[in-house]
């Protein structure tokens with residue numbers, strides 16, 4: 001990975017190589033940490049801006065609440081610290097990773113009185129599923145691993161432990177020659193991918209699964225609003241895997257993946273086998289919004305400049 005100079009660590013800017021923890025850190029053993037993935041975009045003459053920083057900061061606080069972690073910062077402090085981290089590293093564009101974790105103290109499942117620590121790292125990160133993927137689309141499979149139901153792990157928390165399920169699905173997909181996996185919920189309905197939400201387009205209408213078993217993706221919410229504003233009909237709907245097979249278009253979305261078209265699933269070509277017109281339209285409009293080229297969505301952007 002491309003490293004940068006500083007990591008924000010419990011309120012201080014620490015040199016990248018010194019941002020370390022003890023090997024008996026609670027979260028390392030039991031997975032009790034929550035995180036965010038945020039992108040900052042270069043807006044040319046207008047400086048830079050972080051996409052939906054307010055919503056990401058609030059989701060981090062919410063994730064900690066779900067896990068009963070006493071996060072020592074407010075959403076406003078997380079917002080400010082994120083901008084501070086980007087500026088300290090002179091990053092005009094970046095992927096930002098805040099992480100709140102149960103720290104070093106006592107061992108045993110009960111986090112008890114262990115400290116809760118927080119870091120914010122930022123680094124340049126290009127297209128998540130490859131630059132070509134944004135254009136040509138990716139090949140996916142239905143995972144053999146089921147997404148958790150809401151009374152096992154809770155999908156509204158962006159918790160590290162939840163990602164063990166994603167990791168199993170991702171390794172399986174990649175080893176079998178696919179780019180990504182989509183997971184079904186315990187009822188057999190489509191939930192989400194290992195790190196993205198999913199949308200399909202059929203007969204001009206856009207559909208996405210309801211949020212029962214999935215993370216409330218901020219990109220997903222933005223696309224729903226943007227698509228409706230562009231005049232598309234968008235439905236949140238219990239989606240079955242065969243509806244993806246017969247869709248005209250399908251795409252994944254997420255902070256890292258942005259809008260990535262799906263060209264094949266379980267050996268069925270989706271639509272024309274490349275990014276369809278609605279996907280391309282949404283991609284184009286999404287990139288305009290994040291780069292500050294659409295004043296209507298200015299309130300989604302947290303602007304900053306590099307000295």
Ligand code: PPE
Pocket residue numbers: 036037038166192193194195196197215216217218219220253254255256257
């Ligand atoms: N579902 C999952 C499971 C998920 O991890 C993400 C984000 C989403 C949906 C989309 O959420 P949002 O980013 O708010 O639109 N995945 C993050 C982690 C990727 C990684 O490999 O790390 C991300 O995109 O930042």
